[in-house]
Amino acid sequence: MxxxxxxxxxxxxxxxxxxxxxxxxxxxxxxxxxxxxxxxxxxxxxxxxxxxxxxxxxxxxxxxxxxxxxxxxxxxxxxxxxxDTDARPASHLPLGSSVAHLAERIRQATTTQEAADALTELTAAHDGILAALDDVLTATADFHDGLGQASDPYTARRLRYLADEHLRVIRSDLAHTRNTLADRHAPHPGRSTCTGEAPATERERSAVCACRPRRARSRPRRHRSPPD
Incomplete structure (x- = not known):
């Protein structure tokens, strides 16, 4: 940094x-x-x-x-x-850190089941993260319906569009991905579980594990404009 x-x-x-x-x-x-x-x-x-x-x-x-x-x-x-102030308030982990932890679980996953388990927290129909996000968008749309300014009904429609179109596609695709992974029951060929310890038969007992840390990959996002 x-x-x-x-x-x-x-x-x-x-x-x-x-x-x-x-x-x-x-x-x-x-x-x-x-x-x-x-x-x-x-x-x-x-x-x-x-x-x-x-x-x-x-x-x-x-x-x-x-x-x-x-x-x-x-x-x-x-x-x-x-x-200016000498105050130093205590800080707490934000809610987003829990979602970020799921990404770390997927980065560390060595089997399809481990990746599927992490995705389940996103896609669970009743209490998954995406279901909660849908509820937040809908509640915010409902809030704008009676707020009183001329632009508020448009904001409400836009929020419902995001929930009904964009978020629905994300939920559907991720749920399909999760189910496909859960059905495969396979280890990831490029990842293995490493304890970082040398085996008892190793002559050089001071050997240090040479496994390289895995890097996170990001993909560009595409956005579509909502209808008027």
Whole structure:
């Protein structure tokens, strides 16, 4: 990780008087979002701002909380004097870390059954992660139905479209993949279980396991626009 990603500034812009946070990596951005900031994505920069409609009295505790959370996570934060604090709140693992753990289980899987077991947590019909995500999208759509602004019905339709089209395809494909893996009952030919220990018959008992750590692979995402 570049050292520059460990530094952030949280200050009021001298020209617009906006409360802005700049710098940091994706983890720092998550901390800022949980503290109440909103992300602004530009071509060459992602920064964060306070939500619109807040007074400066409202913004001060928001910024102070962000400074405290970031410093507790090990970031170096320069800030306006009014936001400086010695507080270091305790941090807790976010819900997303549980999903990330499933990816690690799949990376470490040596059999089709182990991979299928991990995917089951995503695809379980009643209480899987994707079923819960469907419920969140539907609840958010229902919330927008009666919110009152002209754009709210469109937002509700868009959220239902995401649940009914995109998420439905993901759930169906992953469930099929999970079932196919569960039926194969086969070891992965490119992976083996390694204890990291030398066998009792090995003359060089100080030998170190030479297995290479496996690397995660990522694939580009494609997006489709929802209908009007």
């Amino acid at each position: 570049p050292l520059a990603d460990r530094f952030l500034d949280i200050r009021r812009d001298p020209h617009s008087d906006e409360l802005l946070a700049r710098g940091g990596d994706s983890e720092a951005h998550s901390v800022l979002q949980r503290a109440g900031f909103s992300a602004v994505v530009r071509v060459h920069e992602t920064y964060h701002r306070a939500p619109t409609g807040l007074t400066q009295d409202d913004e001060t505790p928001l910024a102070t909380d962000a400074v405290a959370r970031l410093r507790a996570a090990g970031y170096h934060v320069d800030c306006d004097e009014e936001f």
